[in-house]
Amino acid sequence: MLNSTCNSTLEDLRISRGDEVLLVGPLDFHDLARVIAASCTLIAVAMSLYLAWMHALHYTQPREQRYIIRILFMVPVYAVSSYLQLQWYWHAIYFQVISDCYEAFAIASFFALLCHYVAPDLHAQKAYFREMRPIKAWVWPVNWFAACCGRHRGPWRTPASGLTWFNIIWIGIYHYCFIRVAMTISAVVSQYFGRYCESSNSPVFGHIWEETPADRVKETR
Structure with missing residues (x-):
């Protein structure tokens, strides 16, 4: 029988004045961490906004700079999210999944930027990749799937055409944006109703279902 009880000890934990040893003057560890x-x-947000503002003032290459500005906004999003997670740690999951949601758009912007460096529009990009040779095999774990599922005839085989390779990458990256937004909304809703349970991988809670493979990779680092 599956355990339907969530261990929410850490989520219910609150740090009160006097619970921690003073480290620097009147500051305990949590206060010092918040100051730092x-x-x-503030430094990260100021520098990122300054760079974005300078790009906006010198908007001479709009096809590339619009993606650069979107990538730059990842820094303040993550910086503010990290501080909010430290300040209101019992609601950290909300800030965490929202910042992770923007990660998908930053990845898509970075991919689009690289594509624009290759060619100015999608038609020219496809023409470029159509002539791409040789085509490297997929990285792990897809190459393992290919080895056990038909090899050169299975669904995980290395594409014979560079255009097919590009289309797969293109669809995968932009599909991740949709999946990430959907999983973020699901995580926020399930957390609000007490059914997310970040500390559990039980299938009765939303945590294991609303994580993406990218989240799993980050957890194992």
Whole structure:
């Protein structure tokens, strides 16, 4: 029988004044961490917004710069999210999944930027990749799937055409944006109703279902 009880000890934990040893003057560990985090957040946000503002003022290459600006906004999003997770740690999951949601758009912007460096439009990009040779095999774990599922005739085989390879990558990256947004909404809703349970991988909770493979990779680092 599956365990339907969530261990929410960490989520219910609150740090009260006097619970921690003072480290620097009147500051305990949590207060000191907030001061350092706030300072780093302000620096990161200021520098990122300054770079984005300078790109906006010198908007001479709009096809590339619009993606650069979107990538730059990942820094303030993650910085502010990290500080909010430290300040209101019992609601950290909300800030975490929202910042992870923007990650998908930053990845898509980076991919689009690289494509624009190759060719100015989608038609020219496809023409470029159509002539691409040789085509490298897929990285792990897809190459393992190919080895056990038909090899050169299975669904995980290395594409014979560079255009097919590009189309697969293109669809996968932009499909991830949709999946990431859907999983973020699901995580926020399930957390609100107490059915997310980040500390559990039980299938009765939403955590294991609303994680993407990218989240699993980050957890194992």
